[in-house]
Every structure is written in structure tokens, then in C-alpha cells.
Amino acid sequence: MQTRVTRLFDDLADFWTEIYSAPGVAAGIYRRRLEMALAWVDSLALTPGAPVLVVGAGAGFEAIALASKGFAVTAVEPAAAMLAVARTRAESAGCTDIAWVRGDAHALGFGPGTFDLVMALGVIPWLHSPSLAMAEMGRVLRPGGWWLGSVDNRYRLDGLLDPARNPVIAPKARAVRDALMRKRSGSEPKAAQHSSNALRRLLDCAGADRIAEVTFGFGPFTFAGRPFLGDRAGKAVNTALTRLGERGAPVARSTGAQRVALARKREVGVWDI
Ligand SMILES: C[S@@+](CC[C@H](N)C(=O)[O-])C[C@H]1O[C@@H](n2cnc3c(N)ncnc32)[C@H](O)[C@@H]1O
Structure with a gap:
């Protein structure tokens, strides 16, 4: 599984280099995710x-x-092509002190309590054993240290509205289609989606308590897997729903595409010694 994910991201190195400056709703959502995390x-x-x-x-x-x-x-990344791009970009930006490590979230080669902050944006959806990786991230965090990361929201509005992507309907429809066609579901790795409760359970694996969590980003909207809003309309819908979500409006506040959370690793108590 990890080999297929790593191969996929080796092939996507250019995409992930260009996405932050690309037009379109999806790119805007990734930019916002990064800006929010840095804030x-x-x-x-x-x-x-x-x-x-x-x-x-x-x-x-x-x-x-x-x-x-x-x-x-210190930056860990399993895909060699991604790592090469990241190194080159860092050198051009004059950031020569970053320690780049080819590695895997499931087995981080650092001692316990090494870091004050662990950031994991867009990674959990691709992990074969997210609870194991979260335990690893928690292990290398110092007590009282921070975890900041994201998952793809299982209840994202664009997914709920498309029968081909709806988390309840789509798997059943796919199973029927695959049975009819006598084939197993696709071998291309797919991003997993998580609910708020699932994310809380993962944070628990890291020994961390959630301090803040938001969802945001609406679109790109699809029907039967095909885009049906143009770029301009899509951006307008995303902006309007994002504003509603920020004001705490029901539905909009919990159905953004991205779910970003900040959590704090529990301090060691006398009962842990
Ligand atoms: C969606 S990209 C996000 C990249 C970056 N964090 C960002 O937000 O721009 C997911 C990244 O996670 C990496 N990844 C996949 N499996 C991983 C694993 N087991 N451990 C660490 N990173 C992994 C991929 O190679 C890819 O670079």
C-alpha cells in the first residue's frame, strides 16, 4: 500500500509544486489550509x-x-521526487538549514519528545495505518507540544451532494457495479476521509487533546464525478459558504472539504511515572 502511495506522489510532484499558485477552487482551498495552519x-x-x-x-x-x-x-517525506523538489525550492528560498529525511510517518526515526510541534497537512488521508502513525507523531512530540494537521472531511458538502461520492451511497453502488463487472475495486490508492469523531480518536492515539478544529472549503462540486460549476461560479459558492461557515451557520460550519485541527500532547502526570 505505501509503495503505491509513494509512487503516486512521485508522479504528482509537479502537481504539488504548482497547486499553491494555480487558479481554481481546489487550489484556493489548499492555500487557505496552509495559511490557516501557519496563522x-x-x-x-x-x-x-x-x-x-x-x-x-x-x-x-x-x-x-x-x-x-x-x-x-526537520521534514519527512517518502517520495524521492517530492523530496528533490522540496530541497531545490528550499535552497532557492535560502532555507539551507532544513533537515530533509526520506522516511515514513509510521516509523519516525527520532527519539521520544524531540519536537515542540508536529505538522501533518494532507497526509493522514494517505496513511495505511493512521492510528499507528499518530502514535508515532505523539511519541516524538514533547509533553505539552503541539500537533497541527488535517484530514479530508467525510461529510464534505461536495461529496454529500454527489451520489457517486456520497460516503453512504457510493460504496454500495460501487460494490454492485464491481460485482456485475466481476472486478475488484480500483487499485489506485484513494484518499481516506474522516469525521470529527474519527479525528478525535486519532488524536487520542497521539496522546493529544483537541484544542481547535475547523472545516472549510466547498467544492469543486461534481455530479456523477464530473465537475458541473465553472471556475467563477465555483469560487463564488466557495466564498459564500465559507463565510457562512465562519459565522457558525448550521451545515456550512461542519461540511467543508478540509478539517484542520490543533491539538496538544498531554503533560506527563505522576500516574504515568
Ligand atoms: C497531499 S500531499 C500534502 C503535501 C504537503 N503536506 C502539503 O500540504 O502541501 C501528501 C504528502 O504525504 C506524503 N506521504 C504519503 N505517505 C506518507 C507516509 N507514510 N509518511 C509520510 N508522508 C507520507 C506524500 O508523499 C505527499 O507528499
Whole structure:
């Protein structure tokens, strides 16, 4: 499974380099995810030079931003092509101190309590054993340290409205179709989606308590898997629903595409010694 995921991201290195400056709703949602995560990091007031770990570093956007803020960044990424792009981008940005590690979230080669912050944006959906990886991320965090990451929302509005993607209807329809066609479901790895409760259980594996959680990002809307809103209309719908969500409007506040959470690793109590 991991080999297929790594191969997929090796092939997607260009996509993940360009997506942050691309037009379209999806790109806007990724930009917002990164901006929100970095704003949350600012709110933590970590000490300058604090050790931080980026897991699933992709093309290096979070790692470079965190290094530019003065943190001592280590970045883990299994896909060699991604790692190469990230290194080159970091060098061009003058961030030569980032420690790039080819590795896997399920087995992080760092000692317990090494980092003040672990950031994992867009990675959990691709993990074959997310609870194991979360336990690893929790292990390398110091007690009282921060975990900041995202999952794809299982109850995202664009998925609920499309019968081909709805989490209740789609798997049954696919099973019937596959049985009729006598084939097993596709071998291309697919991103998993998580509910708020599922994310809380994962945070528990890391020994961390959720401090904040938001969903945001609406679209790209599809029907039967095909886009049906143009770019302009899609952006307008995304902006309107995002505003409603920020004001706490029912439905909009919990059905964004991305679910981003900040959590804090529990301090060690006397009962743990
Ligand atoms: C959707 S991309 C997100 C990249 C980056 N964090 C961002 O937000 O721009 C997911 C990344 O997770 C990486 N990844 C996949 N499996 C992983 C694993 N087991 N451990 C660590 N990273 C993994 C992929 O190679 C890919 O670079």
C-alpha cells in the first residue's frame, strides 16, 4: 500500500509544486489550509529555534514557511521526487538549514519528545495505518507540544451532494457495479476521509487533546464525478459558504472539504511515572 502511495506522489510532484499558485477552487482551498495552519503556529508563540517536524512534506511549502519563521525544521517525506523538489525550492528560498529525511510517518526515526510541534497537512488521508502513525507523531512530540494537521472531511458538502461520492451511497453502488463487472475495486490508492469523531480518536492515539478544529472549503462540486460549476461560479459558492461557515451557520460550519485541527500532547502526570 505505501509503495503505491509513494509512487503516486512521485508522479504528482509537479502537481504539488504548482497547486499553491494555480487558479481554481481546489487550489484556493489548499492555500487557505496552509495559511490557516501557519496563522495557528503564530498564535502558539513557540520559542525562536524551536524544533519542529513536518510529516509528509510534499513540495516543501510548510517546511520552508516554518524555517523562514526561525524554527529548526526537520521534514519527512517518502517520495524521492517530492523530496528533490522540496530541497531545490528550499535552497532557492535560502532555507539551507532544513533537515530533509526520506522516511515514513509510521516509523519516525527520532527519539521520544524531540519536537515542540508536529505538522501533518494532507497526509493522514494517505496513511495505511493512521492510528499507528499518530502514535508515532505523539511519541516524538514533547509533553505539552503541539500537533497541527488535517484530514479530508467525510461529510464534505461536495461529496454529500454527489451520489457517486456520497460516503453512504457510493460504496454500495460501487460494490454492485464491481460485482456485475466481476472486478475488484480500483487499485489506485484513494484518499481516506474522516469525521470529527474519527479525528478525535486519532488524536487520542497521539496522546493529544483537541484544542481547535475547523472545516472549510466547498467544492469543486461534481455530479456523477464530473465537475458541473465553472471556475467563477465555483469560487463564488466557495466564498459564500465559507463565510457562512465562519459565522457558525448550521451545515456550512461542519461540511467543508478540509478539517484542520490543533491539538496538544498531554503533560506527563505522576500516574504515568
Ligand atoms: C497531499 S500531499 C500534502 C503535501 C504537503 N503536506 C502539503 O500540504 O502541501 C501528501 C504528502 O504525504 C506524503 N506521504 C504519503 N505517505 C506518507 C507516509 N507514510 N509518511 C509520510 N508522508 C507520507 C506524500 O508523499 C505527499 O507528499
